[in-house]
Amino acid sequence: MCPSAHLSLSTGNRILSALNGTDYHTFLSQLEQVTLAQGDVVYERGDKIDYVYFPETAVFSMLCTMSDGGTAEVGPVGREGLVGLNIFFGAHTTPTQLVVHVAGTALRIKAELFRRELGSGRAVMPHLLIRYTQMLLAMTSQSSACNKLHSLEQHLAKWLVLMHDYVGDELLLTHELIALTLGVRRAGISGSSADFKNAGLIDYNRGHIQILNRQGLEAKACECYPIIKEEYARLYADLAKTVK
Numbered sequence: 001m002c003p004s005a006h007l008s009l010s011t012g013n014r015i016l017s018a019l020n021g022t023d024y025h026t027f028l029s030q031l032e033q034v035t036l037a038q039g040d041v042v043y044e045r046g047d048k049i050d051y052v053y054f055p056e057t058a059v060f061s062m063l064c065t066m067s068d069g070g071t072a073e074v075g076p077v078g079r080e081g082l083v084g085l086n087i088f089f090g091a092h093t094t095p096t097q098l099v100v101h102v103a104g105t106a107l108r109i110k111a112e113l114f115r116r117e118l119g120s121g122r123a124v125m126p127h128l129l130i131r132y133t134q135m136l137l138a139m140t141s142q143s144s145a146c147n148k149l150h151s152l153e154q155h156l157a158k159w160l161v162l163m164h165d166y167v168g169d170e171l172l173l174t175h176e177l178i179a180l181t182l183g184v185r186r187a188g189i190s191g192s193s194a195d196f197k198n199a200g201l202i203d204y205n206r207g208h209i210q211i212l213n214r215q216g217l218e219a220k221a222c223e224c225y226p227i228i229k230e231e232y233a234r235l236y237a238d239l240a241k242t243v244k
Contacts, residue, residue, distance in 0.1 A: 011107060012056035014080050014235075015128050018242040023124070027117050031107040038172065040100040042083060046093055052084030052114045057104030059166050061181055063097040072147065072183030075140045076101065078166045080235055081132050087111055088118060088129045101181065102167055124242065135235040139228050146224040152184055153192045154222035160202070161218050161225055164211050165232075171209040196220070 011017055021028065036042075036058045043049065045065060053060070055078050062074040074096055077083050083098055083106075092111075117125060146155060159182060163171050175193060179186040193209075196202045201217045203210045211217060218225065 011054070012079050013054040013082075013107060014239050015082060015132060016054050016107065018128055018239045019124060023122065027109075027113075027125075030113050031109050033105055033107055035105055036100045036103060038100055038103040039177070041097065042100065043094045043096075043098040045095060045097050048093055049084045049087055049091075049111050051108040052082055052087060052111060054082045054107045054109075055079050055104070056106055057102075058100055058106045059102035059104070059163070060106075061099050061101040063099055063181070065097055070183060071097075071180050073143070073181045075136060075143060076162065076166070078102075080232060081136065082129075084111065084114070085129065085133065085136070087114055088126070088133075101173075101177070102163070103172065128239065128242065131235065131238050135231050138231045142224050142227055142231075146222060147183070150222040150224070152182075152188050153195065153220060155182060156189065156192045157196070157217050157220035158222050158225040158228075160196075160209070160211065161214065161221055162228065164214060164217075165229070169211045171211070172207060173209055174207045 016028065016031075019028065031054070033056075034053075042053065042060065057079070060077040060083050062077065063071045064074050065071050077098075084094070086092075086094055146158065150158075156178070159178070160171070163173070175189045176186050179189045182189070193202065193204060196217065197204065199213075199216065201211075201213045201220070203212055
């Protein structure tokens with residue numbers, strides 16, 4: 001994790017972009033940009049939250065780990081949200097492991113400074129966080145049902161198109177990391193990926209996955225993808241309405 005100098009007020013994070021730069025100048029000036037590598041563990045389950053992260057190009061994964069070591073993704077966090085949301089609800093620790101799934105940049109602020117902002121009396125930040133929480137609950141509820149009711153092939157296709165929405169055609173992801181995220185065996189990911197490759201939907205080699213046929217891959221995905229995509233669209237529209 002590599003910190004850099006304090007940022008300008010321009011940012012790719014949707015929540016920060018919805019803030020009034022004048023009213024929130026002090027808050028924004030306390031953010032620092034960090035570069036995160038794939039696989040970086042930002043928080044283990046139960047860790048104290050020292051920093052709140054606002055992803056720009058990085059994508060985080062909230063992972064739930066069982067006593068036998070098995071894992072499953074609770075949900076991704078990208079430019080639409082933040083890591084450390086629990087502070088908004090009065091918590092000081094995180095209930096999930098937070099891992100960097102897609103390398104990139106994020107803006108972070110010390111937890112105590114974030115708490116100070118929440119107690120400042122300004123209403124915009126709490127409003128944005130409530131709206132983001134609503135979207136996050138809808139997404140995680142849908143993902144929970146998806147994990148139980150849909151096939152690995154459907155689940156993988158849904159997850160790949162979600163990552164495509166974040167990153168584009170080139171995904172730097174290994175089968176092992178995808179299996180860890182989806183809570184399945186690596187062999188299952190390799191088998192379904194081979195089927196997608198044979199169908200001309202993707203290509204892959206040594207941790208590089210290229211989306212060749214987005215429409216065809218979307219057709220393989222379960223009904224959860226359009227539902228989750230619509231939740232993102234509603235969130236982005238609501239954030240854009242915020243007075244700047």
